[in-house]
Amino acid sequence: MAELSVLVVTFRDIFQSEAQEAGRYGEEYRKASALILLDRGDADRAGIKDGSAVTVASDAGSVVVNAGVDQESHPGVAFMPNSPWSNQLVSGQVGPSKIPEFKRIEARLSSASGPVLKIEELLLGIVQG
Amino acid sequence: MAVCTGCSLLCDDIEVTLESGRIARTKNLCRKGLGRFRSLYSERASPRADGSEVDVGDAISRAAEILSGAKRPLLFGWSNSTLEAQQAGIALARKLGGVIDDTSSFCQGPLMELVIRGQMPTGTLDDVRNFGDTLIYWGSDPTSSHPRHMSRFSYFPRGEKLQKGFEEDRTAFAVDVRESPTAKIVADGYFQIPPGGDAEFIEAILSVLDGKMPKVQDKKRMISFVTTLKKAKMGFIFPGLGLVYSLKDRLDLFSQLVARLNEGVPFRVIPMVGHYNMRGFNQTLFEQTGGINQVSFADGEARRGQENGIISALDSCDAALVVGSDPVSSLPAAFARKLAKIPVVVMDPHRNLTADLARVVIPTALSGLEAGGAALRMDGVRVELAPVVEGASPSDAEVLARIREVV
Numbered sequence A: 001m002a003e004l005s006v007l008v009v010t011f012r013d014i015f016q017s018e019a020q021e022a023g024r025y026g027e028e029y030r031k032a033s034a035l036i037l038l039d040r041g042d043a044d045r046a047g048i049k050d051g052s053a054v055t056v057a058s059d060a061g062s063v064v065v066n067a068g069v070d071q072e073s074h075p076g077v078a079f080m081p082n083s084p085w086s087n088q089l090v091s092g093q094v095g096p097s098k099i100p101e102f103k104r105i106e107a108r109l110s111s112a113s114g115p116v117l118k119i120e121e122l123l124l125g126i127v128q129g
Numbered sequence B: 001m002a003v004c005t006g007c008s009l010l011c012d013d014i015e016v017t018l019e020s021g022r023i024a025r026t027k028n029l030c031r032k033g034l035g036r037f038r039s040l041y042s043e044r045a046s047p048r049a050d051g052s053e054v055d056v057g058d059a060i061s062r063a064a065e066i067l068s069g070a071k072r073p074l075l076f077g078w079s080n081s082t083l084e085a086q087q088a089g090i091a092l093a094r095k096l097g098g099v100i101d102d103t104s105s106f107c108q109g110p111l112m113e114l115v116i117r118g119q120m121p122t123g124t125l126d127d128v129r130n131f132g133d134t135l136i137y138w139g140s141d142p143t144s145s146h147p148r149h150m151s152r153f154s155y156f157p158r159g160e161k162l163q164k165g166f167e168e169d170r171t172a173f174a175v176d177v178r179e180s181p182t183a184k185i186v187a188d189g190y191f192q193i194p195p196g197g198d199a200e201f202i203e204a205i206l207s208v209l210d211g212k213m214p215k216v217q218d219k220k221r222m223i224s225f226v227t228t229l230k231k232a233k234m235g236f237i238f239p240g241l242g243l244v245y246s247l248k249d250r251l252d253l254f255s256q257l258v259a260r261l262n263e264g265v266p267f268r269v270i271p272m273v274g275h276y277n278m279r280g281f282n283q284t285l286f287e288q289t290g291g292i293n294q295v296s297f298a299d300g301e302a303r304r305g306q307e308n309g310i311i312s313a314l315d316s317c318d319a320a321l322v323v324g325s326d327p328v329s330s331l332p333a334a335f336a337r338k339l340a341k342i343p344v345v346v347m348d349p350h351r352n353l354t355a356d357l358a359r360v361v362i363p364t365a366l367s368g369l370e371a372g373g374a375a376l377r378m379d380g381v382r383v384e385l386a387p388v389v390e391g392a393s394p395s396d397a398e399v400l401a402r403i404r405e406v407v
Ligand code: SF4
Pocket: B004, B005, B006, B007, B008, B009, B010, B011, B028, B029, B030, B031, B032, B033, B034, B146, B147, B148, B149
């Protein structure tokens, strides 16, 4: 696939919230969270298929998630459910408001560098990092 | 009737049928609420200290040891606790000379502060149901975050002055970067803005209010939108994190807009608080200290300051008590890493990432289901919670009182 630059905006999704209540460690929560929703044109241009794994990288870090292709058009913008996966990409630098940039993350997509990590594996990365 | 603590709507019409002390059936819950009720029986926390299973009493003693041994303990969470637990938490922070902060610090705090200080006109959800004829969901998506907001209060119901509900009496708009499920419901009322485009959108409305041409592509649509706002009998804006995160230090622009609208017609603001009792914590701490969050009690005096917000405090605090929250999941990884480096005590009904790396875990009752108390709905209305089933764990308030006795 070709590299693709997007602005990532995180959001909250009801199915993901429900899955989180049911079990943060469950497969359902991982499926609903480790996700990036792309504009169809962007996905076609970069050669990304619906459901394929991609690496999303920002200046703060990178994470492998599954790509989804949206019905609605939003070129240049990608949406990720707010979760420990999206939080790998949010910068540790904050401005005067001290609120991290959860909803404006400049990121690059490339072929998946590995599998989508389980939540326990993300935690291990945090503890060891 | 039981109360759902799945979000800050605190729906109080939940019917529960018990069978042998367990919840067998419920009525009126949304998906999210159902998830909360089901969580009673999944991934519950168990007491732990220094890597070993212990009993709750020992976990409490070890927690007290860690907290009293710290120079600057951070007491964080609170949005998923009852008012009683929040009071006990503030009392504990005072006794420890520690720092207390809640999730609002990196969420709806800046806006909630204006509401609590009386600097932003607000109203109740019952006012919305009865009188709210013009509604703006701004950077919020209640269909996903507060699933019964539109059906119980804001869009669909008939109200005292609005007998025809959404079909004729209510006009709703959504301003968002994403065509969310809520945006789809309001259909023609959806304005798509680019990420970070909220300030420009406000400026466009202000231009029209000033009788100037707005600097947007579709001028006609913007003018017709503002004309509708100006005709409101009672307007409500429901700002979500989309708006707060986008404006950040420019929240005064939003205040300016609300003030301008109020010169003509009443327009009220109800922030879309997520957790069920975030508002309760903000209000309680404000009444006691004059600050809604980010307060330090070092040297016996309450001081408010950004250095006491979790984002900055992680650089200076040497231990943390986390209550009903999972900052390791919800903070950017860079900050979660800082939390992983200090001793952490977690009080939570469930296992979560913060609990997994904590030195001490104290399981607590799930409030509203296993423990009673009270909470403030997103609009500030007090709702009483009563336990529905008997649980095995003590309430947050009980655990906090026991820690306070021994520190
Ligand atoms: S809308 Fe909120 S309070 Fe009401 S049932 Fe759903 S989760 Fe519970």
